[in-house]
Amino acid sequence: MSLGFHHQLDALTTTIGELCAHAGRAVQGATQALLQADVALAESVISEYDKIVRAAAHAERDALKLLALHAPVAGDLRTVVASLKNVTDACHMGSPALHISEIVRRRHPAHALPEELKGYFAEMGRIAVDLGNKAKDVVQSGDPCMAAQLRNDDEAMDHVHHQLSILLMEREWRHGVAAAVDVTLLGRYYERFAEHAVEIGRRVIFQVTGVTKYAS
Amino acid sequence: MSLGFHHQLDALTTTIGELCAHAGRAVQGATQALLQADVALAESVISEYDKIVRAAAHAERDALKLLALHAPVAGDLRTVVASLKNVTDACHMGSPALHISEIVRRRHPAHALPEELKGYFAEMGRIAVDLGNKAKDVVQSGDPCMAAQLRNDDEAMDHVHHQLSILLMEREWRHGVAAAVDVTLLGRYYERFAEHAVEIGRRVIFQVTGVTKYAS
Numbered sequence: 001m002s003l004g005f006h007h008q009l010d011a012l013t014t015t016i017g018e019l020c021a022h023a024g025r026a027v028q029g030a031t032q033a034l035l036q037a038d039v040a041l042a043e044s045v046i047s048e049y050d051k052i053v054r055a056a057a058h059a060e061r062d063a064l065k066l067l068a069l070h071a072p073v074a075g076d077l078r079t080v081v082a083s084l085k086n087v088t089d090a091c092h093m094g095s096p097a098l099h100i101s102e103i104v105r106r107r108h109p110a111h112a113l114p115e116e117l118k119g120y121f122a123e124m125g126r127i128a129v130d131l132g133n134k135a136k137d138v139v140q141s142g143d144p145c146m147a148a149q150l151r152n153d154d155e156a157m158d159h160v161h162h163q164l165s166i167l168l169m170e171r172e173w174r175h176g177v178a179a180a181v182d183v184t185l186l187g188r189y190y191e192r193f194a195e196h197a198v199e200i201g202r203r204v205i206f207q208v209t210g211v212t213k214y215a216s
Numbered sequence: 217m218s219l220g221f222h223h224q225l226d227a228l229t230t231t232i233g234e235l236c237a238h239a240g241r242a243v244q245g246a247t248q249a250l251l252q253a254d255v256a257l258a259e260s261v262i263s264e265y266d267k268i269v270r271a272a273a274h275a276e277r278d279a280l281k282l283l284a285l286h287a288p289v290a291g292d293l294r295t296v297v298a299s300l301k302n303v304t305d306a307c308h309m310g311s312p313a314l315h316i317s318e319i320v321r322r323r324h325p326a327h328a329l330p331e332e333l334k335g336y337f338a339e340m341g342r343i344a345v346d347l348g349n350k351a352k353d354v355v356q357s358g359d360p361c362m363a364a365q366l367r368n369d370d371e372a373m374d375h376v377h378h379q380l381s382i383l384l385m386e387r388e389w390r391h392g393v394a395a396a397v398d399v400t401l402l403g404r405y406y407e408r409f410a411e412h413a414v415e416i417g418r419r420v421i422f423q424v425t426g427v428t429k430y431a432s
Contacts, residue, residue, distance in 0.1 A: 177384060
């Protein structure tokens with residue numbers, strides 16, 4: 001395969017990594033907006049989302065061009081197809097920030113979160129940012145060991161999410177049904193962010209081992 | 217492009233359509249399990265999920281083979297890449313049935329749904345089955361007009377989901393927080409099924425018009 005092909009593939013890989021980190025920063029902003037009921041910040045995250053979508057569409061066109069112009073085979077083909085799928089996951093990593101910010105906007109000027117639950121969401125936000133940065137490193141390095149480590153962050157996210165679920169199911173929940181609904185959805189958004197990051201990690205592992213597996 | 221290529225592409229398209237319909241039948245089973253608190257049926261839907269995942273992995277390998285062996289260009293390339301992405305969405309259309317059935321199992325022998333909400337979920341289940349069958353027809357026919365109609369079903373799903381959200385936010389909600397959490401998650405699962413079906417429809421439209429758009 002030509003030098004041009006690998007140069008363009010490297011550029012695509014860099015872009016996809018940046019997309020993951022971008023999605024992480026978006027969740028960081030959304031989390032801050034959530035914790036402080038900062039509607040201006042929420043609005044800014046919402047309007048930023050379009051940039052992620054456009055960057056993803058651009059990356060997808062680049063991947064298609066690589067297939068059309070170079071007709072790669074074997075490992076190169078697998079890498080381009082994995083890139084195409086990573087673009088979709090990276091784009092989906094951008095949606096939770098949008099949905100979290102929409103809840104902030106809907107509840108404004110009230111806080112969507114009961115004060116005593118803020119620590120859980122600060123922690124889920126921190127893990128998400130970390131996952132976004134690690135997914136970037138995984139995509140750009142193609143390192144399957146690093147990719148396997150994404151699973152640890154996902155487990156940390158699941159752990160916080162599970163604690164939240166227990167709180168919601170306790171008889172002493174005293175924040176009302178509306179807050180319970182918001183907390184349920186918010187928790188699910190952070191979890192989905194982690195799922196897409198892990199899916200990217202799994203794909204990097206697949207490229208090395210050839211084992212395919214879907215997330216539920 | 218060779219006759220062999222188009223024959224294999226047709227077979228792949230048929231498989232992806234079947235996957236959509238299969239996912240629809242899975243939601244039908246999950247909905248019935250939910251409405252009747254039928255844990256045996258829920259278990260059967262849960263164990264069926266693996267078949268959808270395996271069929272999707274198989275279809276994905278077929279799409280990769282088409283790229284590797286025939287190096288298609290222009291419209292043919294676009295169709296194979298769209299098929300690859302449709303496989304992912306069709307596979308994700310299978311997850312809601314799994315998640316719904318897991319809630320049925322978790323609440324057994326109790327009913328996850330308050331009696332008066334069952335009508336809403338029967339309706340969302342009906343729309344999902346319809347969407348699964350229509351997504352099959354859209355994939356197999358490649359008809360962009362039929363694809364655009366998926367949007368109507370998605371709007372019908374959104375409408376029921378919105379009515380549920382209103383009920384959850386009412387002061388008179390008297391089914392407790394645990395039921396509110398379940399209903400929130402369940403509603404979201406049906407909504408996601410519809411989103412993936414619509415994404416497939418959008419992709420069929422893209423193949424004709426060349427306009428790409430991501431769902432949030």
